[in-house]
Amino acid sequence: MVLIAILIGCIIGAILGFNSPLIPYSVSGYLAIGIMAALDSVFGGIKSVVQKNFDMKVFVSGFFINSITAVLLTYLGNKLNVDISLAAIIVFVGRIFIDLAIIRRYYIEKWTNWMEKRQKEKQIKKV
DSSP, X not given: OHHHHHHHHHHHHHHHHHHSOOOOHHHHHHHHHHHHHHHHHHHHHHHHHHTTOOOHHHXXXXXXXXXXXXXXXXXXXXXXXXXXXXXXXXXXXXXXXXXXXHHHHHHHHHHHHHHHHHHHHHHHHHO
């Protein structure tokens, strides 16, 4: 269900991206941080689905609150002349890699179990 929603969101985003005007350079940094925060929430949601503890309320609230907070912190950092966006990117990318590692391990284990089951079925058919 979540994967279908992600796929639909990606398709809508691609369609809107082709039909939208160019983003001004002055706001591109804020958009980049917002996208990184949103991607962190998406991969966290996928990880939660894999771990069977997904909650839509937590996902939606985290998606918007993390994105808005990251953009506001970037804005504050720009006003204070401190590059807070770099720290946010490091945190978000680190969390994305951790979530991807968990997702990857889950699917590797699932594939390995499927292969072992298939091998056992072949051995039973031979006997």
